[in-house]
Amino acid sequence: DFPEKVTLYEVGARDGLQNEAPLPSQTKVDFINLLSLSGLTHIEAGSFVSAKRVPQMADSLNVMRAISRKEGITYSALTPNIQGFEMALSAQADEVAIFGSASEGFSQHNINCSIDESLKRFEPVMALAQLHNIPVRGYLSCVIDCPYDGPTDANQVMDVARALIDMGCYEVSLGDTIGTGTPIKVARLIETINSHIPHHQIAVHFHNTWGQALPNIYQALSMGIGTIDASVAGLGGCPYAPGASGNVATEDVIYLCQQLGIETGVKLEKIAEAGWLITEALGILPRSNVSLAMKAK
Ligand code: HMG
Ligand code: MG
Numbered sequence: 001d002f003p004e005k006v007t008l009y010e011v012g013a014r015d016g017l018q019n020e021a022p023l024p025s026q027t028k029v030d031f032i033n034l035l036s037l038s039g040l041t042h043i044e045a046g047s048f049v050s051a052k053r054v055p056q057m058a059d060s061l062n063v064m065r066a067i068s069r070k071e072g073i074t075y076s077a078l079t080p081n082i083q084g085f086e087m088a089l090s091a092q093a094d095e096v097a098i099f100g101s102a103s104e105g106f107s108q109h110n111i112n113c114s115i116d117e118s119l120k121r122f123e124p125v126m127a128l129a130q131l132h133n134i135p136v137r138g139y140l141s142c143v144i145d146c147p148y149d150g151p152t153d154a155n156q157v158m159d160v161a162r163a164l165i166d167m168g169c170y171e172v173s174l175g176d177t178i179g180t181g182t183p184i185k186v187a188r189l190i191e192t193i194n195s196h197i198p199h200h201q202i203a204v205h206f207h208n209t210w211g212q213a214l215p216n217i218y219q220a221l222s223m224g225i226g227t228i229d230a231s232v233a234g235l236g237g238c239p240y241a242p243g244a245s246g247n248v249a250t251e252d253v254i255y256l257c258q259q260l261g262i263e264t265g266v267k268l269e270k271i272a273e274a275g276w277l278i279t280e281a282l283g284i285l286p287r288s289n290v291s292l293a294m295k296a297k
Contacts, residue, residue: 006221011247021282046091077096084125093134143177144178158193231248268294
């Protein structure tokens, strides 16, 4: 059954910008401040990873220190290891995320270790987060297909998802990193995951490379999933997933939810405005049909 309301987890300032041309920190700050006025409750504001690997996120500390925080909003950041977690602490992140992969090839390319090694690396991050009372989200990439290994077995996804939950993640976000998923594949995956992990601990993170993100979200919603990752203006992609394009556009998800009578608590106009601000800074148009249609009206 469809949920009555959903939580939108806005990843535009992280996933959205990690694969675009680098922007001045102040532009990011303005962007996040505008997002903060939209009613969003979860804003991923940066990531503490190798600056050589992802130069676009190298200023995350400055950005997170400079934003105007609004009460009721969780500002989070990616933290692959202790070094990253300590940066997140000094950036006053309200929440952090560890990120692993359901496939070995992507794990090696993205975070430079095997799946097993990654789980070991996450343990000290979890321990430190628990010490500081900081909630940890778990991302799992390549839940449908891997750009290096091909199709991913749903049982493998389940095993790694379970490991993330067992080590203390409050939720696991299922990433279709290269956007090859379709509603039937998503339905099978969620069925499998759901046999071991309850709905409220599952989020979906769909990239729109093959144009299926919205139908996939409709499918996930119909199965009761209540947390949807989305990126303003459809920005995004992972530098280690060649050819992968943006996340589903937040504007499009809000419109879909409105039409389904599902509450998001987020104002479409404000999100669209933030989308125009950031795409103008990047010199591109929003990759959101809803945003473009609103403009044309
Ligand atoms: P590593 O295993 O140490 O090895 O790092 P490395 O060769 O990849 O990097 C080593 C260098 O990174 C060293 O510096 C370290 O000091 C430095 P050097 O000696 O070369 O000058 N380093 C760090 N610097 C800053 N902050 C840190 C940190 N840790 C090490 N925390 C690591 C492993 C994961 C850190 C590295 O491989 C890395 O940064 N990878 C980039 C991963 C990334 O950001 N990917 C994109 C985000 S994930 C994603 O987009 C998917 C998602 O959206 C879901 C989906 O769509 O599927 C979440
Ligand atoms: Mg992603």
